[in-house]
Amino acid sequence: MGIIRKTKSLELLLKEFQNEKNAISVIDLIERLNSKLNKTTIYRVLEKLEEDGVLHSILSNRGTKWYARCNGCSESNHNDLHPHFECSNCGKIDCLNIEFQIPIIPNRNVRSSQILFQGKCEACF
């Protein structure tokens, strides 16, 4: 149960996401905060922020983890089901501001989804 403590790590990580509404890869965060935070700490804080509904995670096509800010999620209600777009050229991952309707699948109850499109992004287009 997460009483979040105000730590340096938390502050530094949140700052990275304040200026970025799209996704940032863990690899990138480790590099950026290299001199200030240990990578283990980064993994752990991100995990906690996801649990608490502050960030959501995305898996890239290569299988690496990315995180982006949530919009209207909380600890009890995770509703960030929007699709993402990965640029096949520069590798950047964007959140798509698109409604996505989860289909009804017989005999299965869909709880969550990962929708990732690939192609060239706006900058590389």
Added chain:
Amino acid sequence: MGIIRKTKSLELLLKEFQNEKNAISVIDLIERLNSKLNKTTIYRVLEKLEEDGVLHSILSNRGTKWYARCNGCSESNHNDLHPHFECSNCGKIDCLNIEFQIPIIPNRNVRSSQILFQGKCEACF
């Protein structure tokens, strides 16, 4: 350019997929063929079968690779864009026989997609 040779590895791997229309994880294949094939070979043959349009790959929620038989793909035409369903209980990945319409996204040309739903599968439901 793939002139596919009839090798023991190819035969053994294809046999695994003949009886299974859903996805099989690479980890699982390595285990199954443990005594007969080297894991490196397995990775390489699967990669080739994907290039040739015989199999398609799926990334699980954990970032591990799975493969499943294609339906009507060829070396030049990969059209296996159906969604997949990963069971949050047993981990199995199924191909969903559902039409999926790729949305039109402004300023981006979508080339491919990965659609993965999660929840309980038919058996675990």
Added chain:
DNA sequence: GTTTATGCAAATTCTTTGCAATACT
């Protein structure tokens, strides 16, 4: 003072590479 977070080193998991030996046509 007690609980939670951090850093470090090492372990784990999955996948890829290099290269010599072997199998296929």
Added chain:
DNA sequence: AGTATTGCAAAGAATTTGCATAAAC
């Protein structure tokens, strides 16, 4: 014979674990 495939060992990338130290409440 010539080219593609295989096995093995080792390297690589990303992530996780254990534990002693430090910071937050």
